[in-house]
Amino acid sequence: MTEETEQEAAYVCVRCRRDVSLNPIKDRIVCPKCSERVILKKRPKTPKRVVAR
Ligand SMILES: [Zn+2]
Numbered sequence: 081m082t083e084e085t086e087q088e089a090a091y092v093c094v095r096c097r098r099d100v101s102l103n104p105i106k107d108r109i110v111c112p113k114c115s116e117r118v119i120l121k122k123r124p125k126t127p128k129r130v131v132a133r
Contacts, residue, residue: 094118 091100091109095116102109102119109119 090122091119092122094120 091102092098093100093111093113093116095118096111096114098111098113100111100113100119102112110117111119
């Protein structure tokens with residue numbers, strides 16, 4: 081049972097290779113850095129983000 085979370089999905093722009101956090105449902109899929117429309121979804125290695133102190 082896979083459930084999409086409300087968290088920001090991890091995407092990467094194919095042009096500038098920058099990490100892009102966006103909501104494809106609410107936001108347009110476009111890179112905020114270079115306006116590239118081709119954004120690849122990437123799988124996070126870890127489900128939770130570890131906050132470095
Ligand atoms: Zn970009």
